[in-house]
Amino acid sequence: MALFKRSVTSAPYEPLRVGPENPGAWLFTLRSTPRHHDGIKAAIESTGNARVYFSEPLAYLRGQGVALFRVEATGFDWLPNLYRFWRETEAIEAFAFDIALYVNNVDYVTSLRGLSPDEARRAIEGAAEKTPDDPRSYWPTPRTH
Numbered sequence: 001m002a003l004f005k006r007s008v009t010s011a012p013y014e015p016l017r018v019g020p021e022n023p024g025a026w027l028f029t030l031r032s033t034p035r036h037h038d039g040i041k042a043a044i045e046s047t048g049n050a051r052v053y054f055s056e057p058l059a060y061l062r063g064q065g066v067a068l069f070r071v072e073a074t075g076f077d078w079l080p081n082l083y084r085f086w087r088e089t090e091a092i093e094a095f096a097f098d099i100a101l102y103v104n105n106v107d108y109v110t111s112l113r114g115l116s117p118d119e120a121r122r123a124i125e126g127a128a129e130k131t132p133d134d135p136r137s138y139w140p141t142p143r144t145h
Contacts, residue, residue, distance in 0.1 A: 018053050020135050025072040026128040028109075029102040034058045036089060036097065037067040043082040049075030070105065072131060073124070079117035103127045 020027055032040055037057040044050050050073035059068050082099070090096055101109040101123060109127045112120050 020053055020072040020131040021051075022072055022074055023131050023133045023135060025074045025131045026124055027070075027072055027103075027131055028124055028128040029105045030069040030071060030099055030112075031061075031066045031102060032069075032099045033097040034065050034067045036085075039085050039089060040067065040082065040099070041069060043085040044069060044071055044078055046081040047075070047077040049073060050078045068105075076117070076121040076124070079120055083112075083117050083120075101127070103129065 030040070030044070034057055037055065041052050041055055044052055050071055052069050052071055054068070054070040056068040059066055086097075086099065099112045101112060101120070103109055110123050112123075115123065
């Protein structure tokens with residue numbers, strides 16, 4: 001009797017690789033507190049002209065827990081929604097948190113705190129690279145599905 005033996009082996013796990021898809025979109029990373037991952041992601045994707053193509057609700061960078069958002073944006077209509085979510089969340093919780101802008105996923109540009117949505121847009125436009133004409137050439141690994 002094979003009580004604990006599998007009769008069929010499972011297929012190997014193959015992760016789905018994704019990356020930016022829109023040629024000419026600005027590519028940048030936002031980092032913030034893990035507690036507000038879902039709200040920040042929803043604010044970024046609220047208008048349809050920005051997409052989080054990769055996010056990590058809890059990553060540890062230099063011993064600090066952060067939420068990561070790799071974003072491709074074709075426009076910036078979502079920034080007022082992000083600032084509104086940020087302002088309302090801080091008022092409800094009485095706890096200040098930051099949202100920081102990075103390019104190339106590791107190069108710090110600025111904190112969005114103290115910037116208006118227009119200033120944040122200019123900071124992104126000035127620092128972020130753009131998706132090449134062949135977006136998949138930018139992907140670090142091929143898509144597996």
